[in-house]
């Protein structure tokens with residue numbers, strides 16, 4: 386009952402009639418406040434579709450989604466999505482700062498100046514001090530990503546849905562971004578649901594990993610990650626609990642792949 | 649820079665050469681129907697006040713028609729792009745109207761609305777409307793779905809989405825439509841005066857022709873070209889100001 390987000394027997398299909406393509410079927414999950422949950426699943430299994438349903442951007446065909454106990458029909462306040470296609474999600478005619486302020490349109494109880502201060506604070510938290518007046522297309526892809534994350538947090542967010550935010554960056558940047566995300570989640574009290582196809586990343590970041598099956602997808606297994614915080618790129622990745630969880634997820638994915646290949 | 653300047657000088661040499669050729673040819677003729685550049689220059693000087701005031705009337709009507717078309721047709725185009733069914737129903741009609749030369753409706757409108765200022769403005773509005781509505785419709789159809797998602801995720805109303813997302817992201821295509829619409833407005837403004845009017849540069853040109861004042865007519869044409877150049881330069885300036893993000897210099901990636 387205290388879950389911040391629940392999905393109950395959610396199903397989603399695209400198309401109608403003979404073109405009907407079921408993407409999600411009987412998917413149930415819950416996220417507790419303050420948790421960091423990773424979602425891993427094979428490419429094209431419907432992770433983005435699921436996130437859109439959770440965010441109220443797509444109506445599920447079956448089942449229901451609840452955010453803080455309220456049934457989700459429209460995008461609720463307090464829930465932000467960082468889109469997979471983040472660079473297109475930023476408005477090119479607005480500066481980075483104005484993009485973040487645009488994301489704060491639904492924030493109440495703050496005047497213009499307060500919003501601006503808050504936006505600047507979050508911009509500096511994502512390491513973009515001095516880039517507030519730049520346009521998104523003037524900064525690197527990694528920076529655009531951080532603007533998108535900042536916009537999400539700034540929208541008075543409690544729950545961040547992150548769709549493969551680190552898929553397109555190089556290994557070193559990726560490690561830095563992982564730690565930055567964990568840091569931001571703690572600092573701004575964000576509950577996070579992170580979609581990723583990188584198993585190590587899923588385990589490194591999360592308190593819990595949800596493994597999705599092939600289409601039509603649902604949660605195949607839930608794996609608790611019992612690792613000390615704050616996470617550390619070296620120590621955490623060498624921790625027995627990390628290796629154990631990683632092994633479990635990889636073994637499960639392999640067995641699913643063999644089953645689909647055999648079928 | 650110097651290279652550009654050299655090219656510009658070469659570009660200037662062509663019209664200069666033509667001017668000289670024209671003067672030479674004019675000197676060999678002795679009819680008032682073929683005035684040389686000097687004579688036209690004098691005509692420009694002496695007729696400037698008349699031409700400017702007539703041209704002012706013409707431009708004012710063109711501007712009024714164009715503005716009217718902008719405030720009605722751009723929102724309409726965006727709206728039609730957003731409400732798919734309406735767009736699908738109306739797009740054959742738009743395609744049909746797009747191929748109709750706007751001056752063709754002048755006699756019809758004058759029959760019903762008379763020959764006053766408003767009748768002309770209506771015709772100009774129509775002429776400007778077609779490229780404006782078509783381009784804003786197309787632009788709003790081609791808005792990236794991601795931007796619609798962003799709008800949805802902020803729970804923007806339809807009007808807010810149109811104003812804050814659709815309008816700016818369609819602006820590059822709308823401006824292209826506006827360029828066509830401006831040309832069309834000027835064309836129709838002048839043409840409608842030629843058909844039936846007591847003032848405006850179109851009437852002035854017509855009268856010059858009827859009185860065999862070719863030099864005065866050419867002076868009028870010179871001022872029209874000048875006005876066109878100024879309008880174009882103004883548009884280019886606005887584009888740089890509003891659409892810098894569209895014509896971005898890709899330093900980022």
Ligand SMILES: Nc1ncnc2c1ncn2[C@@H]1O[C@H](COP(=O)(O)OP(=O)(O)OP(=O)(O)O)[C@@H](O)[C@H]1O
Pocket residue numbers: 399400406408427428429430431432433434435469
């Ligand atoms: N609007 C749509 N209409 C029809 N089919 C769609 C639509 N959007 C996605 N699909 C299909 O649904 C399936 C799941 O897509 P989705 O983007 O949710 O997967 P994903 O797990 O996020 O993939 P990726 O790992 O590539 O990000 C894909 O096969 C895709 O082709």
Ligand SMILES: [Mg+2]
Pocket residue numbers: 432433434469548
């Ligand atoms: Mg996806």
